[in-house]
Amino acid sequence: GIAFDIQDAQMNFVKMSFNDRGDKTLTASSQYVYKWNGYTFTLRGWTHTRNYAKGFLRNQAGTATAVVSGLIPGGQYYWKVYQYASSFAGTNPLSVNGVAVGSTTSSTSTDATVIGA
Numbered sequence: 001g002i003a004f005d006i007q008d009a010q011m012n013f014v015k016m017s018f019n020d021r022g023d024k025t026l027t028a029s030s031q032y033v034y035k036w037n038g039y040t041f042t043l044r045g046w047t048h049t050r051n052y053a054k055g056f057l058r059n060q061a062g063t064a065t066a067v068v069s070g071l072i073p074g075g076q077y078y079w080k081v082y083q084y085a086s087s088f089a090g091t092n093p094l095s096v097n098g099v100a101v102g103s104t105t106s107s108t109s110t111d112a113t114v115i116g117a
Contacts, residue, residue, distance in 0.1 A: 017054070017055065018032075018041070018043065018055040019049075019054045019055040022049065023048075023049065023050050023051055024048065024049045025047070025048055026046055026048055026049065026056075028044075028045050028058070028062065028064075029044075030044070031043065031044045032044075032046070032056070038070050039070040040069040040070055041066060041067070041069075042069065043064070043065070043067075044064065044067075045058060045062060045063050045064035046058050046064045047059055052085060052086045052087045053085050053086075053088075057085075057088075078115075078116070078117045079096070079115070079116050080112035080114070081104055081114045081115075082110065082112055082113060083104050083106035083107075083113045084106060084107070084108065084109070084110060085107065085108070086108050089106045089107050089108075090106060091103050091105040092104055092105075092106075094114055096116060101114065101116060
């Protein structure tokens with residue numbers, strides 16, 4: 001599963017979790033949109049939601065994305081990514097704004113797996 005924290009330069013803080021669908025099989029070509037605190041989160045490429053992942057996952061080759069809209073262009077934001085898996089944990093590449101920032105590994109920890117600015 002995946003979740004985000006976003007903090008802007010004015011120290012406004014948003015934590016967004018996508019754990020509201022239970023155990024579902026998704027269509028990877030579909031998009032799933034969440035709105036929270038003035039931001040829009042658009043998820044694409046995900047194949048399932050599972051309780052053991054606390055939300056969205058992709059269990060086949062390919063790319064899944066989570067795009068955050070409503071940010072101020074050129075603004076500085078601090079962000080955190082969380083990946084949780086009580087089963088089938090793994091390591092995945094991560095890109096932010098099209099730039100590779102390393103990888104993130106899911107586990108049973110609820111701590112952020114990657115932090116950036």
